[in-house]
Amino acid sequence: MLGIIGGTGLTQLANLKITRRQLIRTPYGEPSGPLTFGELGGKSVVFLARHGSGHTIPPHGVNYRANLWALHSEGVRDIVAVATVGGIHADLGPGTIALPDQIIDYTHGRKNTYYDDVDKPVIHIDFTEPYCPRLRGLCLQASRQSGEPLIDGGVYAAMQGPRLETAAEINKLERDGATMVGMTGMPEAVLARELEISYAAICPVVNHAAGRGSSAHGIRYEEIGAVLDQTMERVRNLIEQVVMN
Ligand code: HPA
Numbered sequence: 001m002l003g004i005i006g007g008t009g010l011t012q013l014a015n016l017k018i019t020r021r022q023l024i025r026t027p028y029g030e031p032s033g034p035l036t037f038g039e040l041g042g043k044s045v046v047f048l049a050r051h052g053s054g055h056t057i058p059p060h061g062v063n064y065r066a067n068l069w070a071l072h073s074e075g076v077r078d079i080v081a082v083a084t085v086g087g088i089h090a091d092l093g094p095g096t097i098a099l100p101d102q103i104i105d106y107t108h109g110r111k112n113t114y115y116d117d118v119d120k121p122v123i124h125i126d127f128t129e130p131y132c133p134r135l136r137g138l139c140l141q142a143s144r145q146s147g148e149p150l151i152d153g154g155v156y157a158a159m160q161g162p163r164l165e166t167a168a169e170i171n172k173l174e175r176d177g178a179t180m181v182g183m184t185g186m187p188e189a190v191l192a193r194e195l196e197i198s199y200a201a202i203c204p205v206v207n208h209a210a211g212r213g214s215s216a217h218g219i220r221y222e223e224i225g226a227v228l229d230q231t232m233e234r235v236r237n238l239i240e241q242v243v244m245n
Contacts, residue, residue: 002243003076003197004047005067007083007184009228011049014236016040016245028111029063030117031070040243046076050083050184059161059183062125065111068191078135079192082235083156084228085220086209088170089179091151093213094227098155098180099139103130105186106172107160112187114194115187126242130189132198139200143239148234150210154179156203158186165220167211181209202238204231 003175004013021034036047051057087093089127105112114121136152143150158176159165165173165181173181180203192199206224208214 001044001046001075001077003071003187004045004081004239005071005079005081006047006049006216007081008051008055009084009206010057010082010233010235011051011053012036013040013047013085015240016047017057019139022074023139024073025173025222026069027074028065028069030056031066032062035074036071041241043243044070045243048060050081050109060110062184063205064187064191065114068188068195068197069114072195076197078132078140078198079200079224080135080239081188082239083154083182083184083201083203084206085182085203086164086207087180087205088157088174088209088212089154092154092180092205093167094205094207095231096151096205097148097231098151098154098205099136100154100180100185100201100203101129101136101152102155103158103189104155104176104178107121107158109160110187111210112190114191115156124179125190125194127190127193133239135198135200138242138245139202139238142238145245146237146241148238150202150238154203156185156201157181159183165210170211172208173209180205204228204235206231239244
């Protein structure tokens, strides 16, 4: 069963035939909301809204461990996550959709491992390739089939937020090799890896990163809203095609 984690702008899937909702308790506390089970094109999927159904949980307040644990406990072994980003690279303008292949983690103070028991052996999980190549391949195939362009590859900078970045911070991220910036990519990706869940992220670009494009005059959230609505429609098409495959 495929799990879908929806981010900003994707709190539900329009064409999902919902069969049940279930709030799962985990040893790590409560997930962002109930899991929504349903069918999409005849296939079983389970959906979780990362920021809660009313979009009230900020990126640093998401209980990532509970979210991943809940999905895993229901048998989810593949997750496609949707996470909006600001575009740093010139190719990643508002309205484009990226499929990153690398991450740099700049977050802090988040519970980012299941291996924090003092009386258990220390485990260092391999994270050379943070995103699953097979799932990424399915997303690229879905892009070709649905005609929704997806930019293959890119480096996701996971920032702590909730504020947006300064122009100098974006310049630094670019020097580090980042091509897009968001706030929720980590620790979600690594926790999936620790649970041996295959994970890929689809990243709709909703604004130029700070100091890039017309955002040299600041990032206006009203403008983001319009891009978000249009782009999410296309993300939904992509996801439906991924499920079909
Ligand atoms: N910065 C960080 N996170 C984001 C942005 C951004 O510009 N846009 C959407 N999520």
